[in-house]
Amino acid sequence: MSHTLFLRIAASGFAALLLLAPSLGHSASFTGRVASVSDGDTITLERSLPAPLSTREVRLLSIDAPETFFVDGVPAGDQVVHGRVSRDALRSLLPRGTQVTIVTDRIQTDAFGRVLAHVYRGSLNLNAEMLRRGHAVTYVRWPNSYGRFTAHRAALQEARLGGRGMWNPSNPIDELPFEYRLRVNERTNTRYFGDFSTKTFVRPADYRRIPIEQRLSFASAAEASAAGYRLQF
Template sequence: MPGHLARLLLALALGCATLSSVASPSYAADKDCGDFATQAAAQGYFLDKGGPRRDPDRLDSDGDGVACESNPCPCSTAQSGSGADAPPDVKRQRARIVRVSDGDTVVARLSRNGLEVKVRLLGIDTPEVFGGVECGGRAASRTTKHLLPRGTRVTLVSDPTQDLRDRYGRLLRYVMKGSTDIDQRLVRRGRARVYVYDDDPFRRVKAYRAAARKARAAGLGLWGSC
C-alpha cells in the first residue's frame, strides 16, 4: 500500500506540474525602437499589439498613433491592420501655434493630446538667425510670425516621400493654415529657398520651384536684398 500511495502522489505531482506549465503564459521581452530596422516594421508590430489604443512597449512616445518616428523609412502611418508592408500614407495632425522659432521652424501644440512639438517646415530653408544672422533671416522670421501668430489653428501634413522627423527630432511637415500652404507662401514671398534633402524630392517640389522662380524674377525678399 505505501508503494501504491507513493506512486499515486508522484503521478499527481507530475500532473500538476504539466498543468502549471501549460497555464503559465510565456511573455515576450519588451521591444524598443532599436529592435526594428525601419519605421514601417515598428508600426506593423505596434498595430499587431493593439495600437494605437494599446501600446505595451511604449513605441508611440507622443501618443499620435505612429510608432518609432525617428526610425529610417520605409515608413507607415497606418492605423489598422498590419502596417509592416503597408505603403506610406499622409499623416494629418491638427494643432495650434505656440511660437515661431525662426523662419522655417515653429512650436505647435497637438490638439489630440496637448503635446508641444517642434516642427520644421518641409521643403524650404530660410536664412539663419541663430549662430550668426544671415541676410534675410530676421525678415523671414518676421514673416512667419505674421503668418502664424500664437494660437493659429493649423494642420500639420506629412509627405510620404520624406522622413517623419529630421535628425534633430523635429516633425517634418507642411504647415497648412486653412487651405494656405505656409511653406509655399514663404517661397512665394521670397523669404525662403526650396530645399531638397539628400537629393530626394518631396511631392510638392514642382509647385515650390515654380513659386521660387517667380519670386526671384520679381526680386522679392532675399532675392532682392541678399
C-alpha cells in the same frame, strides 16, 4: 534655428543635421495651434502631436529659410538680417493660437526629432507661401516632397523674378542658408544634388552646376541612381 539648437548641432557634428532620422511612414494629417515661431521654417505647437511623433516642434518641409544664429568670430554676412525678416514674415502669417494642419511626408522626423511637414493655414500652404514671398529657398531631400516639386519650384521662381525678399536686387542674400551653415561649421557639402528637369545628378563638390530651382538632394550616388537619376560628367 534657435541658438540652443545650433549648439546641439555643433556638439554632434554637422553630419547629424544632414542625416534624417529613420522615421519612415505614409503621409498623415494632424491639426494643432501655433505656440511660437522660432525662425522662417520652424514652429512650435501648443500641444504635442500624437505618438509616435510625440513632439511640438515642426520643421516646414523642403524649404530652407535664412538663419538667425551667428557664431562669435565668424562673419555672418547678411544671413542673420535676412533670417530675422524671414522669421518675422512667418510670425505674421502664423500668430500665436493660429490653427494649422500638419501634413507629413515619407520621412516624418529629422535627426532632432522635429516633425517634417507641409503646414497649412486653411487652404494656404505656408511652405509654398514662404517661397513665394522670397523668405525661403527650396531644399528638397529625396524622397520627401517629390510630388510637390513643381509647385514649390514655381513659387521660388515667382519670388526670384519678382525680386522679393532675399532675391531683392538691392539687397540679395549673399549665400544660401545651407551654404552659411556649412561655412560657419567649417564643413563641405556631402549631398549629391539632382536636376529635377534633366533627371541627372552631380557629385557634392559640383552642386552649383544645378540651378537652384531644379535642385533636389540625395544622401548618396546609389540613392540618386535608384531614383532614376544618372550622373553628369
